[in-house]
Amino acid sequence: MMVPMESVAQADPARPESLLAELRTPRTWRTALYLLLALPAGALSFGLLVGGVVGGVLTVPLLIGAGVLLGSLWLVGVLGDLHRLLAGLLGVRFARPLPPPSGGLFAWLRATLADPVTYRTLLFQLIQLPLAALCWVVLGALVTVIVLGVGSPLWLIDPAAWPVVWGDRTVTPSLSAVVGLELLGVGGLLVTAGVIDLFGRMWTRLSVALLSRDPGAEAARREVVALRRAAGRVALGDDLHATLLDLTVQARTASTADAVILLGADGTLVAGSGRWPDALLGLPDRLPGPGAADVRRAPDGTLLATLPVTLPVMAGGPEGGVLRARYAPGVRPGSEELAFLLSIADHVGTALHAAQLIERAGARAGELERARLARELHDSVAQALYGITLGAKTARATLESDPARTRQSLEYTIRLAEGGVSEMKALLFSLRPDALEEGGLVAALQQHAHALETRHGLTVHSDLRAEPPLAPDAQAVAYRVAQEAMHNVVKHARATQVWLELRVVPGSEVVLTVRDDGRGFDPQALLPGTLGQRSMRERAAGAGGTLSVHSGAGEGTTVTLHLPTDHRAAPGRGA
Numbered sequence: 001m002m003v004p005m006e007s008v009a010q011a012d013p014a015r016p017e018s019l020l021a022e023l024r025t026p027r028t029w030r031t032a033l034y035l036l037l038a039l040p041a042g043a044l045s046f047g048l049l050v051g052g053v054v055g056g057v058l059t060v061p062l063l064i065g066a067g068v069l070l071g072s073l074w075l076v077g078v079l080g081d082l083h084r085l086l087a088g089l090l091g092v093r094f095a096r097p098l099p100p101p102s103g104g105l106f107a108w109l110r111a112t113l114a115d116p117v118t119y120r121t122l123l124f125q126l127i128q129l130p131l132a133a134l135c136w137v138v139l140g141a142l143v144t145v146i147v148l149g150v151g152s153p154l155w156l157i158d159p160a161a162w163p164v165v166w167g168d169r170t171v172t173p174s175l176s177a178v179v180g181l182e183l184l185g186v187g188g189l190l191v192t193a194g195v196i197d198l199f200g201r202m203w204t205r206l207s208v209a210l211l212s213r214d215p216g217a218e219a220a221r222r223e224v225v226a227l228r229r230a231a232g233r234v235a236l237g238d239d240l241h242a243t244l245l246d247l248t249v250q251a252r253t254a255s256t257a258d259a260v261i262l263l264g265a266d267g268t269l270v271a272g273s274g275r276w277p278d279a280l281l282g283l284p285d286r287l288p289g290p291g292a293a294d295v296r297r298a299p300d301g302t303l304l305a306t307l308p309v310t311l312p313v314m315a316g317g318p319e320g321g322v323l324r325a326r327y328a329p330g331v332r333p334g335s336e337e338l339a340f341l342l343s344i345a346d347h348v349g350t351a352l353h354a355a356q357l358i359e360r361a362g363a364r365a366g367e368l369e370r371a372r373l374a375r376e377l378h379d380s381v382a383q384a385l386y387g388i389t390l391g392a393k394t395a396r397a398t399l400e401s402d403p404a405r406t407r408q409s410l411e412y413t414i415r416l417a418e419g420g421v422s423e424m425k426a427l428l429f430s431l432r433p434d435a436l437e438e439g440g441l442v443a444a445l446q447q448h449a450h451a452l453e454t455r456h457g458l459t460v461h462s463d464l465r466a467e468p469p470l471a472p473d474a475q476a477v478a479y480r481v482a483q484e485a486m487h488n489v490v491k492h493a494r495a496t497q498v499w500l501e502l503r504v505v506p507g508s509e510v511v512l513t514v515r516d517d518g519r520g521f522d523p524q525a526l527l528p529g530t531l532g533q534r535s536m537r538e539r540a541a542g543a544g545g546t547l548s549v550h551s552g553a554g555e556g557t558t559v560t561l562h563l564p565t566d567h568r569a570a571p572g573r574g575a
Helices: 019-024 026-058 065-090 105-114 116-150 152-157 175-211 215-236 240-253 335-397 403-431 435-456 472-493 531-542
Strands: 164-166 169-171 259-263 269-273 294-297 303-308 322-327 459-463 497-505 509-516 546-551 557-564
Touching: 026 065, 026 116, 026 175, 065 105, 065 116, 065 175, 116 152, 116 175, 152 175, 240 259, 240 269, 240 322, 240 335, 303 335, 322 335, 335 403, 403 435, 435 459, 435 472, 435 497, 472 497, 472 509, 472 531, 472 557, 531 546, 531 557
Parallel strands: 459 497
Antiparallel strands: 164 169, 259 269, 259 322, 294 303, 303 322, 497 509, 509 557, 546 557
């Protein structure tokens, strides 16, 4: 909960140092205008409410009295809003009202009668008229003294035109009397400025005490809404700058601050909401510690609150910048509002930390991808280029002496080049994040099978049929498992033929099978946790599927992947 602006606006530490200076301030003239309008506004409220209540009571037997009384109750709220609007001349701003309750007339009547604000507003409207009349009498007397004192030289110039009779005598003005009256008029002018300021503070306190809506409910509602939106924005984490900007907007909306900005650790402006003078930009001389707030007066009379943005220790240090809030003269945030702003500052720290983690994860992923690419290039394309070089050198050496061998070397070189091209295409296909989405799983498997035939001389029997109904993540798992299984065929199986099959069990699952005629192995003798099989099983489990491996000595190996179908993916096209 926060302290509302109206509850602290009566104390103005930026008060002018002298009455003469106070006479020149716009605040004094705004207060005088309020005092001028207070009497007619009070008379209007008093007349309407008293007339409505009396008329409603008298007309109850005529069945229209209830409606008149309801209208009078409605007028209490409407006239209260009018007085809240007038209180803006005193520098008092009120929280926005809660939306009216739903449920019709009876729900509104029940909520209005149960709301203490209704009775406080009614009390303000009843006492405003006599209090405003008292202010008019005092100020009228002071204005009379000022007019007589300032106009006394006219009495000295032409006493006959301005006769002053005291009993049976006519008072003759003297120079000393006129000078005294002149000083009295000037003194009355200065005193009037002080009295206006005193009345303004009185009306401010009265407005805050009686016209303020429930500060607890209003403040709690705004802060809860702001913190909920801030948490959602931080969790989304799509755009750091937009997130930080929205956090400053939420801090300003739910607090009494005129402006809120976020400064980086070097003092640069990161984000902000509201008008902030350039002269007040930059870090303060003294920074508050973690969990603390520094509130101090600025040279222009405004109040500045500085709150630290802390990052977790694992993020590399506590410095994440500061959150600064600027308050109008006479407004000071309470401890609960500062606690709310500290929560916003913590959200800022969380957003900055999340951005750091995402950046580090991206860098780490890039390093891992580069390492994998280097291995792939070394195992496939680099070996192909080395074989092409040897084949070309052999062809050149036997070009004249053994044409037949030259032809064999050239055919071998061409086959290696085609295999290298296929390997490079498959590698580029797997590197592109949208490759499976564009080409589909069937095209990716066909490309890899062709590279296997060209590069290693294997015969691949493909039975891939139509594109299976798989989600994009499941497609990637199927492709990676097939890639790993065929890599194991080349590396360990010593096979000559490979069977690659992809079939769909309607309404149930997609089955991918990779089988070879190699030497096989004894699954019982295989060490548990072998990296290749473990990675394939983890990929399958991550997509909600299962993986089975069947093999025996001299019987070849069969790898079978079962993946659940995605009913949102249309058969026959990429998911």
